[in-house]
Amino acid sequence: MLDGRERKYYMVxxxxxxxxxxxxxxxxxxxxSAGHKTLVxxxxxxxxxxxxxxxxxxxxxxxxxxxxxxxxxALEIDPESAKAEFTQFARxxxxxxxxxxxxxxxxxxxxxxxxxxxxxxxxxxTPPPGLDEAIAIAKVLQFTKDEKFSKxxxxxxxxxxxxxxxxxLSLPDFLDASIGKIVRLRQKLTSATDAVKGIFGVGEDKxxxxxEKLEKLKAQVKEVRTLFRNxxxxxxxxxxxxxxxxxxxxxxxLQSLRDEDVPCKRxxxxxxxxxxVDDFKATAAEARDAQDALVARLSGDDAEALQKYVxxxxxxLKAAQAAVTFCxxxxxxxxxxxxxxxxxxxxxxxxxxxxPLFDMEIRxxxxxxxxxxxxxx
Numbered sequence: 264m265l266d267g268r269e270r271k272y273y274m275v276x277x278x279x280x281x282x283x284x285x286x287x288x289x290x291x292x293x294x295x296s297a298g299h300k301t302l303v304x305x306x307x308x309x310x311x312x313x314x315x316x317x318x319x320x321x322x323x324x325x326x327x328x329x330x331x332x333x334x335x336x337a338l339e340i341d342p343e344s345a346k347a348e349f350t351q352f353a354r355x356x357x358x359x360x361x362x363x364x365x366x367x368x369x370x371x372x373x374x375x376x377x378x379x380x381x382x383x384x385x386x387x388x389t390p391p392p393g394l395d396e397a398i399a400i401a402k403v404l405q406f407t408k409d410e411k412f413s414k415x416x417x418x419x420x421x422x423x424x425x426x427x428x429x430x431x432l433s434l435p436d437f438l439d440a441s442i443g444k445i446v447r448l449r450q451k452l453t454s455a456t457d458a459v460k461g462i463f464g465v466g467e468d469k470x471x472x473x474x475e476k477l478e479k480l481k482a483q484v485k486e487v488r489t490l491f492r493n494x495x496x497x498x499x500x501x502x503x504x505x506x507x508x509x510x511x512x513x514x515x516x517l518q519s520l521r522d523e524d525v526p527c528k529r530x531x532x533x534x535x536x537x538x539x540v541d542d543f544k545a546t547a548a549e550a551r552d553a554q555d556a557l558v559a560r561l562s563g564d565d566a567e568a569l570q571k572y573v574x575x576x577x578x579x580l581k582a583a584q585a586a587v588t589f590c591x592x593x594x595x596x597x598x599x600x601x602x603x604x605x606x607x608x609x610x611x612x613x614x615x616x617x618x619p620l621f622d623m624e625i626r627x628x629x630x631x632x633x634x635x636x637x638x639x640x
Contacts, residue, residue, distance in 0.1 A: 264290075264639065265297045269495045272418050277502035278512045279424040282533040283307075285625045286502055286618070287421040288315040288337075289635035292628055294417040295328075295335035301417040302336045304403050310339045312421055317627040330628045336415070340402055401483035404490065425516050432488055432523045492524045499527040501613070504534045505597040510604055517609045530613040531638065532604065534620040536593050547583035554580050616640075 264270070275287035284305070291303035302325055305312035313320050320326040320337035328335040400420065490497055499520055503513040513530065520527045554576050601617075604610045618638045625634045 264498075265294065265299075270498055271416060272420070272490060272493075272497040274420045274422055274491070274497065274499045275502060276422040276499060277425060277516065278509060281502045281504045281509060282618075283502050284311045284315045284421050285631070285634065286500075286531055286533060286638065287419050288312065289625070289631040290500075290639055291335055291337070291417070291419045292331070292631045293635040293639045294419070295331050296632065298334070299417040300334060300336075300414045301419065302338065302403075302415045303419045303421065304337070304400075305339045305421040306400055306403075307421060307423040312337055312339050315626060315631070328628065335628075338403070400487045400490070401480075404483070404486060425512060429516070429519050429523075432491060432525070492526075494526040497526060498529070499525050500529045500531060501527060502531045502533055505532050505536075505600040505617075507596070507600055507603065510600045510607070510610070514603075514607045514610055517613070521609070528614055530604065530610055530615045531618055532601065532615060533618045535597060535601075535617045536590070536620045538590055538594075547580070547587050550576065550580040550583045 264273075273287075273290060275283050275290065277283055284307075288303060291301045294301040303312065310321070316328055316337055318326070318329055318337070320328070321339045323338070323340060325336040325338045327333060328337050403418065403420075491499070501513050501516060501520075503509040510532075517527060517530075554573070558573060604615060616638055618634075621634070623630070625631060
């Protein structure tokens with residue numbers, strides 16, 4: 264990953280709550296530390312990249328990350344404004360009830376019905392899931408074409424949860440159908456009189472401009488899909504946690520990625536609790552033995568003096584037993600989940616790394632560097 268020359272784009276994805284932001288940030292720090300000009304981008308609507316880096320990187324422009332000697336930049340993209348542009352045309356051209364009634368009264372009811380049948384407003388007013396992430400990635404691609412940002416040799420995407428990532432791959436087909444309806448609507452409006460056009464508030468130039476914008480969006484989304492499928496320049500990294508639910512979803516994600524020809528060869532199992540349960544059991548056993556010994560002496564002359572030690576040891580014993588129970592359950596769950604990784608015909612073909620669960624919050628460049636050194640080896 265550090266030495267390759269062609270591979271530039273790394274997509275870090277998986278279900279929500281598995282640590283994608285921490286892992287993508289730590290990977291970006293790792294690249295930057297190795298001498299790569301790196302950009303890390305959050306395309307998740309629920310941004311947490313600024314929190315991970317302990318620095319505000321909002322605003323829609325790459326921001327230099329502190330303590331990286333100018334080697335790392337970060338960016339959170341808010342795609343809401345671009346989505347608004349996408350729906351604006353639908354609102355402007357949708358057939359309202361009043362307009363349909365008027366057109367019917369002047370003998371153009373069939374024309375009104377044919378426009379209404381397109382259901383343009385219904386189709387575009389609620390954009391499909393995945394459109395926000397596709398727009399965000401498309402914007403990043405436009406950034407990289409700017410000479411000012413062509414310096415980046417590594418770009419790491421902190422992606423939205425699994426469903427968004429998969430749905431954006433089918434967006435070009437959706438947009439083909441949508442824009443086809445818009446073009447047909449344009450043809451119908453062109454054939455109407457100028458007065459009828461005025462009813463809709465859409466002139467020839469405005470209509471052409473709207474179609475041009477959507478055609479441009481479609482081209483950008485196709486570029487994103489092409490990027491995802493480029494085995495030379497792109498790699499998708501799946502992140503999960505050691506639970507049955509997490510591993511099961513990762514298996515489905517991998518199959519979907521392969522169905523779409525998206526290159527993926529790494530699996531990160533994050534938050535693996537690495538403790539020796541036997542140590543906890545031994546500690547609990549020692550606490551029980553000490554408690555038994557103290558209780559046995561309570562009947563003697565020093566019973567009153569010993570009582571406080573009995574009470575303190577009882578608290579320690581309770582904590583030790585709770586630790587044993589927790590670690591035993593976690594160990595059993597993790598063992599089952601990791602076994603699933605080995606048995607799944609798809610997941611066991613990936614290069615798997617188990618990332619430990621730390622007793623500290625991974626926040627800020629120093630912590631991310633430490634975390635990255637444990638994971639990206």
